[in-house]
Amino acid sequence: MKTITLALGAIALAAAGTHLNAQPAGAPASSEEVAAVTAGSYATDPAHTLVRWSVSHFGFNPYWGSFGDVTGTLDIDPDDIESAKLDVTIPIDSLAVVSEDLRAHMLRPGSEGAAPDFFGPDAGNARFVSTSVSRTGPMTATIHGKLSMMGETRPVAIAAQFTGAGANPMTKAETIGFTGRARILRSEYGIAFALPVISDEVDLEISVAFERQ
Template sequence: MRIAQSFAVFALIGAATVPALALQEAPELPGTMDTSRVSGGTYVTDPSHTLVAWTVNHFGFNDYFGAFGDVEGTLELDPEAPENAKLDVTIPIASVAVVSSGLRDHLLRPGKDGGDPDFFGAEPEAARFVSTSVNLGAGETSAEITGNLTLNGVTRPVTIDARFTGAGAHPRSQVETVGFEASGTILRSEFGIDYAIPMVSDEVELKISAAFEKQ
């Protein structure tokens, strides 16, 4: 009987506690998709939280992927004229990160007997993307950004689809921060990296996640 009474008391306490917990509001995220939070000026990348991911297909069996980090660059923003935004970023190819050490070695190893490397080689130059135009999408939270991509010593026009993902003050530094995600596709053969095509796909899918801090 006492055990049954104890269970009844615990049940009553639980019933009273659940609504109380439900009333507690979840903490507000520092960044939200609110364009009114964006102020004009010059922003620089947060290299620790800006990544350029890539995906290629391997022999038709499956995809493999990796990412470049330590991205540095600037973004010029004017909320009154977002179509005039200017983006200039540098992507260190040597920073490529993959889970497989064997794959990373293949991407960065020098060519045999002094020949051309299969992919980037041991001391690859950084890639650079400089925007030339910005075409806004609906709601001014998305855009097509066209620019010149220099990769492996070759410069070609590339278009990426970008989406605004958040703005606000960074909780630690209190610096104004804006975030974006973007995607695009390039053909690596157009940049002189044509090893093993089509066994390793010519088409490279790009996924970009970027944070910029106001100066």
């Protein structure tokens, strides 16, 4: 349930070089969309930026949840993708799952003064700050950085992909989009409840939109 990695997916945009334009879901960005990304500072569109996490539930099936309301900035120059800088904050209390009972469990305090099973009610925010970006293809990059959560900071690498860019048809804001994938160990952030029957490995899928400032 490491929300942090969410932010990283956004930088995939950098990997796209100058190819930007709005795309149908699942469609790859094309060279015809060279609606050049403007160098400068971008901010997340919190309403359309998500981090989905997945853990193994007793080895039977994956269980999913997500975080939203992600805020942060991306500084990028399409002519120098590897100089991109990302700083993203994810509020842990934005946790969403299909079961309200499970949500309450994940955010409740520990019983009789003990540590919470998962996040607890005062978990605060998770924050990811990039340290380097390595271009891996025309539309892809690896974003390395530090994820801070629950009082711990660990290195995280995200495989990011540029998914599209252009003017938002509703707001007209210049927007760029990315997806990303990463894996973290929840025990490294002090969340060890029900190990190993609930997996230590947490798979993260990130979908992020940035608007030019």
